[in-house]
Amino acid sequence: MSAIKTIIHLETDLHPIPVTTTEPEKRVERTKQLFERMKNQCRAVVMAMENCTKCGRCAKECHVYLGTGDPDNIPAARADLMRAVYKKYFTAGGKLLGSFVGARELDDELLEKWVNYFYQCNECRRCAVFCPLGIDTAEVTIMARQILVYLGLVPKFHMSIAKQVDKTGNNMGIPKGACIDSCEFIEDEIREETGVDVKIPVDQKAEILYVPSSADFFTNFDTMVGAAKFFHAIGANWTISSEILEAGNFGLFFDHDFTMKSHNNRLVRIAKKLGVKKVVQGECGHGWRAARMYTPSLSGPVPFEITHIIEEAAAAIQRGQLKLDPSKNDDKIVTLHDPCNAVRSSNLMEEPRIVLRACVNNFVEMYPNREKNFCCGSGGGILMEEMIEWRKKVTQVKRDQVRATGANYLCAPCSICKAQFPVAFEGYEKEVPGFKIGGLMDLVGYALVLE
Amino acid sequence: MEFFIGRILPYLAVTCFVVGLIYRIGRWNSAPIPHEQVLYPAPETTKDVVVEIATEAIFFKKIFNTDKALWFGSWFFHIGLFLALGGHLVGIPFEGKQFIYFGTSVELSKELSHILGSVAGIFMFVGLIYLLIRRLTILEVKKISDPSDYFDAILLLAIAFTGNYMRFLAPLEYVEAKNFVIGILSFSPVALPSNGWFVLHFTLVMILLIYFPFSKLFHFIGTFYTQAISTKIAPPKPASLKVEKGTSAKVVTTQKGGVSY
């Protein structure tokens, strides 16, 4: 083979990921070796390879299959792309019985399908919720993408983020100076609006390190405003760090071994340096999962707590620490999109509801919700320009869900969701005038009465 | 041929099944769970974990709640299979007289065995027929099916069919089967019963046992492994999030349209 025809654009310069690109002629051999080694590192993948009964229950639960209608996007079919190879080389059944049990020789064509279909999985784990055997196709996708990293087949978009994070500690490439400017700007805004002096400390020794999503300094400004007001209201001794202005961790999606690990290590290093007792993560679904679920296994035991700002807000509300005026949000009918990584993988389930009920008078659940919610359509970091048409397609289910609620404020406490929805809901303002997409801390910020 | 089926095949099949089982389980055990893969909402105590996984294994709760048609086929097939398996393990050694220990007469016990066996066989047969039709007609299921997926169902269907046929149309005395099995277990095999349906039924089961390690059928153990990865007690919430009871702020929520929770 030669050039691989892929739906996503690939990058050739892999720095800072320390792997060398495999030459096209050697890819197939190398893939077998990598797969052989890596399968022994994850039981979830081995079980997915060996225990799928092909019942098809997962098919209609995957929004990607529903949206694209492409049978290779059925979760079990997606996993089959790897399963065929697993059987062929690693099982007696596949070696003896071949295609009778679905085993298939790995070749360039199949490898090309790996790239194309494992980069059409949002790694949302919804299929795992419905699979009667508990098979987690997202784990299969994660391993496939990791193998592709070792081959040097990495999306340009993911690579550009890995590079930014390596250089600046955040996805948007915000340097320290700009961070301080933005914070001062936010402080001025809040003073103008409320007359209260709310400080956003940067790089201070403190009890709490707040890790926002870097997008909160650009597009999701109100989320940052809400967070700052919140910390002020509870009288927290907090700081942000210009070295880690990023709750997100794209490594979770494509490269646990280097990209995810290095960002988790950065988090631990900076939290230790600032001597904090607690790291509070901002609104980012996958980032929350990466920090909460992977920090101990990737970076060792941590001498501080890791919580989410929505958990903190819910606890503060339950303790009666916040003075909230939900009528400030009366112009909104709010519905909540449960970000998959936050809800299914890291338990942000009831807390957002506690916060919403306290901050808005008109809250409508979309259906299905909580762990059964559908993904926004760009999980797994498929936010690439070249995938825009695809991103619109796979969000059809979500549009129907939101439409049924009649809401004019789609609350999506996750930066990827917030980036995906404007694309997915293009033109929706015509249906619902004043339709807005925003975070949850935004609503807390609007409702908070500061003193 | 009779020599092979009656005196060699059983040992071959059981060996193959057992070695395959050990090998497969060893392979699953040797792959670690490298990080936290719990799926929320997560059970809170070990008892909850056991209950959760057990209800899934016994009642197929997930498909019951979300896909009744699949549940119907799948559960009736599996419960039929389970009953049939139990029936073989108990009915053959006790020659159908096991229920006398519960106070029945010998005739009644045999009658009960017959009824239970019939129910099991019919459940299995009907369930499998539905699953097979489903596999052939539902686009998505067809797409993900390999030849072996049809073969699994057809082989089990053939076993259920020959078993049912014996029960209803070509009866075999329990004692004949018992003597034959005792012969095998005591390593002094006796001649196969003359009932041709039995020979066919028995041969198919031996083929199933040999085929088992090469198939997806070890999912009956694998499902517990798979579920244990994500159905488990979650890591505890950080202590500082604890809320004393009774301090909750009062907020009134109104809801319009949509689905309320």
Ligand code: HEM
């Ligand atoms: C605790 C034990 C078991 C559990 C929890 C279990 C669970 C399941 C589930 C959830 C499915 C998917 C639904 C379906 O397609 O029917 C399935 C399928 C299947 N199971 Fe089991 N199973 C068990 C034992 C067995 C055993 C012992 C066998 C066979 C000897 C077996 C044979 C099959 C077959 C052939 C299918 C595919 C049916 C089809 O063609 O759609 N199962 N099982």
Ligand code: SF4
């Ligand atoms: S993880 Fe989500 S996107 Fe991927 S196969 Fe499963 S349901 Fe589809």
Ligand code: SF4
């Ligand atoms: S629901 Fe699970 S067992 Fe059924 S086809 Fe999908 S992955 Fe396989």
Ligand code: SF4
């Ligand atoms: S972006 Fe948001 S909804 Fe979409 S996968 Fe991440 S967490 Fe899920």
